[in-house]
Amino acid sequence: MTMLNVEGLCKTFVLHNQQGARLPVLNQVSLQVNAGECVVLHGHSGSGKSTLLRTLYGNYLPDSGSINVNHHGEQIDLVTASARQILALRRDTLGWVSQFLRVIPRISALEVVMQPLLERGEARDVCEDKARELLARLNVPQRLWSLAPATFSGGEQQRVNIARGFIARSPVLLLDEPTASLDNKNCAAVVALIEEARSRGAAIVGIFHDREVRERVANRLHIMNPLVAETEA
Numbered sequence: 001m002t003m004l005n006v007e008g009l010c011k012t013f014v015l016h017n018q019q020g021a022r023l024p025v026l027n028q029v030s031l032q033v034n035a036g037e038c039v040v041l042h043g044h045s046g047s048g049k050s051t052l053l054r055t056l057y058g059n060y061l062p063d064s065g066s067i068n069v070n071h072h073g074e075q076i077d078l079v080t081a082s083a084r085q086i087l088a089l090r091r092d093t094l095g096w097v098s099q100f101l102r103v104i105p106r107i108s109a110l111e112v113v114m115q116p117l118l119e120r121g122e123a124r125d126v127c128e129d130k131a132r133e134l135l136a137r138l139n140v141p142q143r144l145w146s147l148a149p150a151t152f153s154g155g156e157q158q159r160v161n162i163a164r165g166f167i168a169r170s171p172v173l174l175l176d177e178p179t180a181s182l183d184n185k186n187c188a189a190v191v192a193l194i195e196e197a198r199s200r201g202a203a204i205v206g207i208f209h210d211r212e213v214r215e216r217v218a219n220r221l222h223i224m225n226p227l228v229a230e231t232e233a
């Protein structure tokens, strides 16, 4: 079953504060991801991997093209969707793990992790149990769970972020380098979460710079177009 169907996506950044310089980044990107499949975006630095991933989450509006997401069996085009539809998509269908945790003062790690599941209306004790299980699997020390992650180390914050991204078991998962800068043990824990998500039928798109991780999780690579960025006034 196709969960994500991207067709003819184009995106040019226009730098208004730099004489309107134009930076074409995505040129006619098409991509299909089925349930249970992990597609890894592959290309040199600056080839537009993060831009594509952010566009697939609706953070950037493309200049043209469509991004159809299977949302409860209905196709919704993220490019033309209303704000309300985008929020519903993100709540129920589209999960996202960014590289960095957005830290909110005074909100504990446990709360941060539980949030996506609470938003779906799950009972609080169920959410809390799942959050505890994930934090333990990701080796976040228990003494930190009730503290706000602002003072956590980079790796600890990253693992809180990963737990938050996986707790809702989203049907479509977008992963922006979730294993970057993790040690071997934690990297293996994240790879195991990705493999489990794939087996339960999640459609995954990710960026993984580590070759070993990439080879382990990828069903196939999506090679970014070697688009030579032209800057013109």
Ligand SMILES: Nc1ncnc2c1ncn2[C@@H]1O[C@H](COP(=O)(O)OP(=O)(O)OP(=O)(O)O)[C@@H](O)[C@H]1O
Residues within 6 Å of the ligand: 013, 014, 015, 023, 025, 043, 044, 045, 046, 047, 048, 049, 050, 051, 052, 229
């Ligand atoms: N918000 C933005 N505004 C303007 N230009 C941007 C923006 N985001 C990215 N770019 C430009 O788009 C190009 C692609 O960047 P992107 O971060 O998508 O590449 P990448 O393939 O993810 O690179 P890396 O592997 O180094 O993380 C770069 O030339 C970058 O300067």
